[in-house]
Amino acid sequence: MKYWLIGFSCLISFLSVAQQRVTSETYIDANYFGGQIALHNNDILHLITGRPEGFIFSWNKKTFGNQAWQQRYNYPDYGLSFVYQDLKNDVLGDNFGLLAHYNFYFLKRRVMLRIAQGLAYNTNSYDKIENPKNVAFGSDILSSTYVMLNYKKERLLDRFGFQAGLTLIHYSNANVRAPNTSINTIALNVGLTYSLGDEVLEYIDTNTDKKFTESIKYNLAFRSGINQSDVIGSGQFPFYIFSAYADKRLGHTSAIQLGADVFFSNFLKELIYYQSVSFPEENVSGDEDHKRVGVFVGHELFINKLSLITQLGYYVYYPFDFEGRTYFRLGLKHYFGKTFFGAITLKSHGAKAEAVEFGIGVRL
Numbered sequence: 001m002k003y004w005l006i007g008f009s010c011l012i013s014f015l016s017v018a019q020q021r022v023t024s025e026t027y028i029d030a031n032y033f034g035g036q037i038a039l040h041n042n043d044i045l046h047l048i049t050g051r052p053e054g055f056i057f058s059w060n061k062k063t064f065g066n067q068a069w070q071q072r073y074n075y076p077d078y079g080l081s082f083v084y085q086d087l088k089n090d091v092l093g094d095n096f097g098l099l100a101h102y103n104f105y106f107l108k109r110r111v112m113l114r115i116a117q118g119l120a121y122n123t124n125s126y127d128k129i130e131n132p133k134n135v136a137f138g139s140d141i142l143s144s145t146y147v148m149l150n151y152k153k154e155r156l157l158d159r160f161g162f163q164a165g166l167t168l169i170h171y172s173n174a175n176v177r178a179p180n181t182s183i184n185t186i187a188l189n190v191g192l193t194y195s196l197g198d199e200v201l202e203y204i205d206t207n208t209d210k211k212f213t214e215s216i217k218y219n220l221a222f223r224s225g226i227n228q229s230d231v232i233g234s235g236q237f238p239f240y241i242f243s244a245y246a247d248k249r250l251g252h253t254s255a256i257q258l259g260a261d262v263f264f265s266n267f268l269k270e271l272i273y274y275q276s277v278s279f280p281e282e283n284v285s286g287d288e289d290h291k292r293v294g295v296f297v298g299h300e301l302f303i304n305k306l307s308l309i310t311q312l313g314y315y316v317y318y319p320f321d322f323e324g325r326t327y328f329r330l331g332l333k334h335y336f337g338k339t340f341f342g343a344i345t346l347k348s349h350g351a352k353a354e355a356v357e358f359g360i361g362v363r364l
Contacts (some may be wrong), residue, residue, distance in 0.1 A: 031148075033190075034053040037243065072209070087183065093123035102115055121200055149167075212252045219246070229274075237267040309333055331343055
């Protein structure tokens, strides 16, 4: 109950600030959601004991086409979200998240797709003595993503509007620390929007994009971080990834990629040793190489200085079997000028995350 009071207080504070604002470029929304934890792994069956619920408070800034990318993407919004979720299980605890998001619009701006990414805090993570049953969250700090698909109508009653639809919420620490089976919630949401200004600005439509061409560019990237195998207590180890790839722009918004990765995953050293001494039936000698080499194809979607990258890879050098030969990478890049970039990406094997990668690179 106290968390709902906190949420109500936040809403009142938002509205109080709104009364003092005159800009029409910003608005807030408050959403209640309730749903079900998806059973994506049988190991979390004992954690699904109720129907999670919570709220999402968001601050949003509109775009009106002052830059060409805004017109290409039908004038999206961007902003920040605060999420509270009661997971309805004492073992799991509660989650509090702060995420950045984009809102994209379709069907005469009646349908909104929000994509949000950020961090969350869990109040009752795994502890081998105090909380050994929480195999979902091995750490207090989690990566969080939510996707919201809503019907939306602004200014139905003065500054107030309405939205409702479907929300998917994901929490994981991406194997930074075991255990990490993660939690996915499928929920219905309903909410109100409140515009912070009286004037309704008009959208600028001057986009006269001509065909965009660019020669093939070559990229070098270095990624690193820490992770752990699924064996609880096996320790956290740094990893290093060197990547080289070529990309070809297909237009203003997208490019295709072809390249290779070399993985130095030190957690595999410990896992190889562990399996060699603990599971002789798996025929692991302990001398297997922990390094891997993969080739990949990818796509890059450009949104202003940010871009969304998706890559599908296959290990061509694979001396130790770990989660299969196919891997995926999904994440964000930010360009600093035309040459340098930073990136945060998630590498996984199907639905099984291996690591969050922090990277820097150069595009030549």
